[in-house]
Amino acid sequence: MALLQHTAAASSNASVVSIPAQYTYLLPGNFTGDPSYSFANGTSTTEPSVNNLLADAAQAPFISFDDEFLDLLGPNPTPHLIEQRSSNFAGEAGVWIKERGEVWYTTWINDGPTHIEILNLTDNSIRRPNISEPIENPNGGFYHQGLVYFTSLRVMTDNSSSGGVVSVDPETGHVEQVLNSYMGLKFDSIDDVAWVTQPGTNKSYMYITILPFTILGDSPLPLDRLPQGIWRFDPQEQVLLPVISRTDLPVANGVRPSPDQKHLYVTDFGGDSHAAAWGLPAQVGSPSVYKYDLDDEMYPVNRRVIASARMQAPDGVRVDNKSRLWTGEGEGVVVRNRHGKVIGIFNAQCFTRDAVNVAIVQFALAGDDLIILGQDKLWRVKLAEMLVTVSS
Incomplete structure (x- = not known):
């Protein structure tokens, strides 16, 4: 009965x-799916009612697959557009500083040199x-013990740059x-950063992700770079x-700890459709999220795919x-x-101008x-629930 009530409530809210x-795992009739597009946009079946449902979902800001997501949204979820520009200004980091009521973020590296901006909540x-x-x-950012940490991407046109x-x-x-540096070798595509404090101690450790280095044209790869x-x-x-x-992780990208500081989550931007862009062999990596346990010495162990x-x-x-x-x-x-069940999606079709070519990569x-x-x-x-209570 609860499911029917939630579904009826959702259908009355066009958002x-x-x-x-x-x-998500069993579609009626014959179907096709295009991975270049989202589930709602890229799936077609021989059932008109399913196609109509997917078409409606493709235009909705919020797509739900579970009551838990509807509870999270609350009865009247409303996206509020704070600012829109002609440039890609809201790109990376997404660092919440609770005591200041601020979110710090960075602009988009694909559009040239980046800078930091601050949203006052x-x-x-x-x-x-x-x-x-x-x-x-x-680029990437994290809040830890009163300081905001940012990764700094190396610019190859300037040999003095280190990242x-x-x-x-x-x-x-x-x-x-x-x-x-690492003993004189420069950081290249250092992407994200996160701090983890060992439970029961005051010892903190910083984890950083380094992407494969890519360069346009025929220029040789620099020799003073660190491996990803x-x-x-x-x-x-x-x-x-x-x-x-x-x-283990050819295109390590995002990194964050669990709230209890006992696990580390890392995203891999690899897979068949991405390997070539990173100069990697075909079929290297997986577009997945990995969860690691942190052992007594705070080393990541026991890798498993969770998404x-x-x-x-x-x-x-x-x-x-x-x-x-x-x-x-x-x-x-x-x-x-x-x-690992997908319970809901904040639909990129509604939150960015081009969900295929201008992806949402970060949030707070x-x-x-x-x-x-x-x-x-x-x-x-x-949202209708407190998501986090600690800045990160």
Whole structure:
């Protein structure tokens, strides 16, 4: 009875379309699917009623596959467009600073040099931070013990550039370099960063993802670059080492810990349709999310796949207080329960101008708000549950 009530409520709200969960694994009649498009846009069956349902879902901001997602949305979910520009200004990072009521994000690296912007959640105003020195191409970000950490992408046109990780004090704007090399070798495509504090101790460890280095034209690859994978910095022992190799994760991208700090989640932007773009052999990697346990020494162990993207590949990743997994994919912001079931989607078709070519790669969970970085659009969605209570 509860399912029928929820379905009826959803059907009365044009912003939400509910699709039976069984359609994700069992479709009636004959069907075709195109992975270049989303499930709703790229699936066609011989059943007109199913096609009509999918067509409705393709135009809806919220697509539900489970009562849990409807409860999360609440009775009247409404996307609020904060700002829209002609450029892709809302691209990466998505760092919530709870005590300041702010979300820090970065612009889109594919459009040239990047910078940091700050969304004030009190009045939805946007500004740039007043920082002590420029940060070269800030990209991924994470909040830890009063500082915002950003990855800095190396610019190959300038041989003096190194890339690495910097910290920013949000109170003073002071910028400090944290990492810029491994024994003289430069960071290239360092993408994301996350801190994890070992339970029961005050020891924290920083994990960074390094993408395969790509370069346009016939220029040779630089020799002073670090291999891709997951690296960990131990500030207690002053040790920087790779902890997940490129043979395990060829295109390691997003990284985040679980709220209890006992697990590490990493996205892989690999797979058949992506390997060539990274200069990798065909069929290397998988467009999936991996979950690792963190052992007594805070090394990631016991890898398993907990999610796989249908369209494109997962990039940004978050875990909320109910162990739900949130990812930025071609479909949009996809929400899965702790078992890996897709319970709902914040549809990219509605939150970015071109869901095929301008994907949503990052977002922020900010208390009971979802902040969607839609590239040329910045969105805020008030939800019916507190997603997280700790800044990240």
